Amino acid sequence: MGIGIFGSSLSALNAAQTGLLTTEHNIANANTPGFNRQQIVQDTRLPLATGAGFIGQGVEVGTVKRLYNEFLSTQVLHEQSLASQLDTYYTQIKQIDNMLADPNAGLSPALRDFFGAVHNVASTPESPAARQAMLSAGQFMVARFQSMSQRITDMADGINSQISNSVTTINSYARQIATLNQNITLAQAAFSQQPPNDLLDQRDLLVANLNKEIKASVIKQSDGSFNVFIGNGQALVVGAQSFTLQAVQALDDPAKMEVAYTSTAGITRLQQGSFQGGNLGGLLEFRSQSLSATQNALGLVAMGLAGAFNAQHLLGQDLNGTLGGNFFAVASPQVNSNTANTGTATVSAAVADYTALTRSDYLLKYDGAAYTLTRLSDNTATVLGALPQTIDGLTISTSAGVLAGDSYTIRPTANGARDIALAINDPAKIAVAMAIRSNASLNNIGTGRIEAGSVNAPAPVNVNLQQTVNIVFNTPPTTFNVTGTGTGNPTNVPYTPGSTITYNGWSTKITGTPGAGDSFVMSSNTGATADNRNALLLAGLQTQNNMLSGTSSFQGVYSQLVSQVGNKTHELEVTSSAQAAMVSQTVQVQQSLSGVNLDEEAANLIRYQRAYQAAGKAMQIANSMFDTILDIGR
């Protein structure tokens, strides 16, 4: 009997001790990331069957279990993965947002100052100071474009190295999970299927961390190991074996790192869009959705501005009396041949019409018979029979040697902001004047007046533009004769007041009633230091809708970019904070089951302490019982 009490008390003492140990373990790990609180599971021992019935034999600790709910933990993983993606995207785009933020340092003030300087030249064409100021303002604007472009390039470089880092981290997690898989399987086998709780916690933590980098799905195996998959089902961990990812140069753009999958068969390139979630997903999405778009939009403003300005500048005449040259140096479209191309053709693209350019990139593919050009912004595909072809303001041409399957990425405006520069640095070379001027003879007797005349767009101008052309009215003055090199000297041209007269690449109008013999001359505009006609037209470009097929001004395209980036940043700010709240809620629910509550543990300490004391007391009673029996024998 007494032995029974001893045995049962001892078992109670042991159980209480285990309980205390587990409680202490919980208290110690209250702040350990990934820790799930543990509990002992107590069972009654097998009872002793006697004639009087089953007599209890005490308690035993069946197992130490951790309070873990797979469903809740998986939910935390998913929410966390999305949260890190949004957070990374937000952190990145915030940089662009900040770059565009300052109203005094952004592109807008530079644009305004430049056109203000052009206006000043138009008002005071003879002032060398105004001309110099225009060059300086132009230089400042160009520098703004370049520095913003540099900033974007820096960000792209940063993303490349972050992708490499992220891939390294993912590989490291994958290896650790594989190792833990092995240890867990071994531990479970060795200790009769008792769960190695702390190892399981560690592995769960690794999976959680992996999900912060990239969205990974987990499939639990019967032996207790995890198989981890990423992307479109690529295995990252299978049992004790892990596979690696690798950051490699993109085929379509050597300046871009992308993620590839390394298997026994070698490197497999994957659709970058399939990497969703996590830090890596955020980086890839930011690069494809926002960074390139910003670069292209800035480039579009730069190229559109430079293109339109040059086109008008070429029609003018500078202070030295020579025809205007280019004011800006303009970038040319970037064409990347896919590194995997087998053909030897070189595809080139040139801008045919700056007003028709878009912000999109293009993909050109050859299938052996025809080219397909896909505009990547809206995936509009156009089949081009043979090159060269002009589409969206771009003329695409190729050399011989293309083979089926070859592809090329065309980025029309990618380098626009980087490569814009001033093409002139001499204030005298600004083409402020028109190349031609009109004069009515002082001997005219009629009331005919000739307009100042303008040079016909587009450049290049007619070679005979500045030849002296005489328009002399006949008797009766209903017709006129034209003489001058390049005009073909037509005679008896009918005169309609106010109708346009065009020869040698210029246009003018004669109004009123010219008399017989009246003559008008169109000639080279020598010595025209006070002529501002071309500067007026240049200044007018500021408010004209010269971009996006005539729907937007330079400032308009830039504002559109600011609004787009602002909206996306705002959207991400809201969604990422909402997602963070979601994460904290799911974590709270998960923690409400698995987290350590110190008050609860304090209560448990007391509970097990009391149990221990009670069992001790029972043992004391058993002892005194023995003493009673022993006293009998004395």
Next chain:
Amino acid sequence: MRLSSSTIYDANVAALNQQQSKMLHTQQQITSGRRILTPADDPIAAARALEVAQADATNSQYASNRNTALHSTAMAEGVLQSVTSLLQDVKTLAVYAGNSVLTASDKRSLATELSGRLDELLALSNSTDGVGNYLFSGFQGRVQPFVNGASGVQYMADDGQRMIQVSSSRQLAASDSGADIFMRIKNGNGIFSLQAAAANTGSGRLSQGVVTNPALLSGSNYQVSFSVVAGVTTYSVTNTTTATLMSSGNAYVSGQPINFDGMQFDIQGAPANGDMFTAAPSSNESLFKTLSNLISALNQPNALGGATAAAQFNNSVGQALNNLDRGLDNVLTVRASLGTRLRELESLQSTGEDLGLQYKQTLSQLQDVDFNKAISDLTQQQLGLQAAQKSFLKVSELSLFNYI
């Protein structure tokens, strides 16, 4: 619900962080004075602010352009005012010169005075803007427009008229070509001009002539030839352009109107046999030419003497007076257009200022912080943060371990 201890801490830290970052945002708004710190704060307003800022900047630019236009127009107006009073003086002198009692030496001294006036006119027409650019030289700012050479004053520049963008939709002329002011002045009555042949020996004096029927004007040159046979003076009219004799043997009565092809004029006095008068469509005669013609008429040592000389002198002075009137008209017309431009500039200036005010207001509404609201927000956030901090302390103090 069961709470884990770390949740209590995590949740509190997150709440504190959030409140602090909100407070920082409000504080930044207050220190920068801007409601929109980055475009993300209000993307639509940020983009709109850029557009409005550009509109505002161009508006200010137009204001500065208007000042340039105002300056150059006022300068031209000043010069033309002097030209006007000069021409009025010259006219007075010319009227005085027509006085028949003047002696040859009187006329010569008048001629000397007029020569001075001609030089003055030339100087005025070659006025510069103070930095060496000629006001009336069209596009060729550095080319002296009027040069006095062997064949009189010639215009060396062009017809260019410089325009200035004075508002988004308006370009206003900021200069006038010298040719339009000083050179393109129709002589005669503006439609046709009459001239007595230099070889006339009679005392026929021409009137200015009027157009009676514009529809009949042919633009041809005509010649009226007189013949005196036996004391009877008759005249014939020939269209010299088509070489057709239109009428002949018309009886001449001094002061009676002579009519043909929509034109009417009269001749007074006694034309001699073979005297000729021509009528031609008006052509341009510069103010300089008019003045020098007058001067040479005054300087003419008239060999014929008597009524013939008086008639020739009268014809010359009459013509000069005609042309001076037309020149004065022309200058006044240009001045009127300058005045209109100045008025328009002024009205545009006030419209521009209103517009600028509106832009600034819109811009302010779009991007400036409302200080009252921001400071009230800040106080509220401060209160919230303080409450969170205090309550966090209270909650964290609670633990069962305090009692065992």
